[in-house]
Amino acid sequence: MTLRAEAPAAVRLRRFTRAERWIHRTTAALMGVCVVTAACLYLPQLAELVGRRELVVRIHEWAGIALPVPVLAGLASRAFRADLGRLNRFGPHDKRWLRAALRRDKRPASRPAGKFNAGQKLYAAWIAGATLVMLGTGVLMWFTHLTPLMWRTSATFVHDWLALTVGIVLAGHIGMALADPEARHGLRTGTVSGEWAQREHPLWRP
Amino acid sequence: MNTPQPAEEGRPIGRRVLLGTLGLGALGVVTAPTLQRGLEAFLGSAADKDPTGLTGLLPNGGGFRYYSVTSSVPHRTAATYRLTVDGLVDRPRTYTLADLRALPQTRLVKDVQCVTGWRVPGTPFEGVRLSRLLDAAGVRANGRAVRFTCFDGAYSESLTLGQARRPDVLVALRMQDRDLGHSHGGPARLYVAPMYFYKSAKWLSGITVTDEVEPGYWEDRGYDVDAWVGRSNGRDDDPTS
Numbered sequence: 001m002t003l004r005a006e007a008p009a010a011v012r013l014r015r016f017t018r019a020e021r022w023i024h025r026t027t028a029a030l031m032g033v034c035v036v037t038a039a040c041l042y043l044p045q046l047a048e049l050v051g052r053r054e055l056v057v058r059i060h061e062w063a064g065i066a067l068p069v070p071v072l073a074g075l076a077s078r079a080f081r082a083d084l085g086r087l088n089r090f091g092p093h094d095k096r097w098l099r100a101a102l103r104r105d106k107r108p109a110s111r112p113a114g115k116f117n118a119g120q121k122l123y124a125a126w127i128a129g130a131t132l133v134m135l136g137t138g139v140l141m142w143f144t145h146l147t148p149l150m151w152r153t154s155a156t157f158v159h160d161w162l163a164l165t166v167g168i169v170l171a172g173h174i175g176m177a178l179a180d181p182e183a184r185h186g187l188r189t190g191t192v193s194g195e196w197a198q199r200e201h202p203l204w205r206p
Numbered sequence: 207m208n209t210p211q212p213a214e215e216g217r218p219i220g221r222r223v224l225l226g227t228l229g230l231g232a233l234g235v236v237t238a239p240t241l242q243r244g245l246e247a248f249l250g251s252a253a254d255k256d257p258t259g260l261t262g263l264l265p266n267g268g269g270f271r272y273y274s275v276t277s278s279v280p281h282r283t284a285a286t287y288r289l290t291v292d293g294l295v296d297r298p299r300t301y302t303l304a305d306l307r308a309l310p311q312t313r314l315v316k317d318v319q320c321v322t323g324w325r326v327p328g329t330p331f332e333g334v335r336l337s338r339l340l341d342a343a344g345v346r347a348n349g350r351a352v353r354f355t356c357f358d359g360a361y362s363e364s365l366t367l368g369q370a371r372r373p374d375v376l377v378a379l380r381m382q383d384r385d386l387g388h389s390h391g392g393p394a395r396l397y398v399a400p401m402y403f404y405k406s407a408k409w410l411s412g413i414t415v416t417d418e419v420e421p422g423y424w425e426d427r428g429y430d431v432d433a434w435v436g437r438s439n440g441r442d443d444d445p446t447s
Contacts, residue, residue, distance in 0.1 A: 048389055089219075132224075133230075153238070156322065
C-alpha cells in the first residue's frame, strides 16, 4: 500500500460536478418520498395518523416512477458517466478492501480505494438493481388489470420484502454519511480536502 | 515511490451485481407463491410466541392493517352513534348502539382476506344480521340493492339485495370478542364474510335500499363490485365463507 506523498493536505480537490450533486440530491429526495409514503401506507400507527390512502398511494407511485429519471438524465453528463464507469469496475484493491471490511479492520492502510471504495461500488450496483425491481413490481401492483392477478400477489410479496431490505440498507448508507462529515461536504459543495482524499481514497487520481 | 496500479480499471462487477439483483427480483416474483406460504407459516407461528409484536410489522406477519381513505375519522360513542336504515323501505328507522345491542346477536368465526394479500385466520365477528334490519324496515318490491355509507364522510359500499340477505353478512359490533375499537371501524361496521375485506365498510352509519347497485369507494377506483374471495379481483385465495 503506497500513499501519495505529493498531495498537499490544504488543497481542495474537486470530487463531484454540479450535475452529479443534483443527480444525488433529486434521487435522494425522490427516494425519501418513497420511503416516507411507504411508511404511511404500511405502518399501522402512521397509517392511522395520516389516512388519505388514495392520495398517499398516488404520491408513492409517482415518486417511484420518477426515481430513475435523475440518473437517466444525468447520463448527459460526461463526469457522471465516468463515475458510473469507476463504480462498475472492481480491481484487486477492491478485493482487499472487502476482505478488510469483513474482518472489521478499519485501518485506512488495509482499505485501499480509488475514487470509490468497494463498499460504495457494491452499494451503488445493488441499490440500482433493487430500485428497478421495486419499480417493476410496483408497476405490476399499480396497473392491476394488465397482468394476471397471480402476478400481482407475487409482485406485492417481492415489493414488501425488498422494501424492508432497501430500508435497512438505506439506513446504513445514511448512517455512514452521518459519520463522515467530509464525505457529506463533498456531495454538498463538490470539493473535499486533500488530507481526507489521501486517507479514504488513496488510489484516487483527481 | 511506486505508482499504484490504475484504480479505475478492473472487472465489471458492478454491472453483474446490478443484473444479479434484477435476476433475483424476477426469481422472487416467480417463486413468490411457494416462498409466501412458507413464510406465512413460519411468521404465523413466530407471532404466537412474540411478546413484542414486532413480527406483526413484517410483511405477511399476520394481523390487521389500518386503511382509511380520509385524513381523520370522527369518533362516535354509544351516546352519539346512530345507524339509519332508509331508501326503498316501508319503515325507515334510526338505531342507537343500545338498540342494536338489544337485537339477537350472531357470532361468526372465519378468515379475513384483504384484496392486497394479507389474511387473518379465524377472526370472530359478532353483531346483528343485516337481513334482520332489512326485514324490520320492510324492503319494497322495487328495492334490489343496498348502499352503505360511513361516518368518515367518504367511504361507501354496496351489495345486491340477495348478497345483503345472506346469513353471513352482519352489522358487527364486536370483533375478536371485544367491542369494536375505533381503528377497526367501531362502534359498528359492516361484515361481509364471503367477500374481500374492503366490502366490510368501517364506521357504518347508513343503510339505504336502492333500485340498483351503486359502486362504492374502491369500486369507483377499479375494484370488483362482486368481491367474492377467490373469485374476483383476479385473485385465487381460498374462500372465507
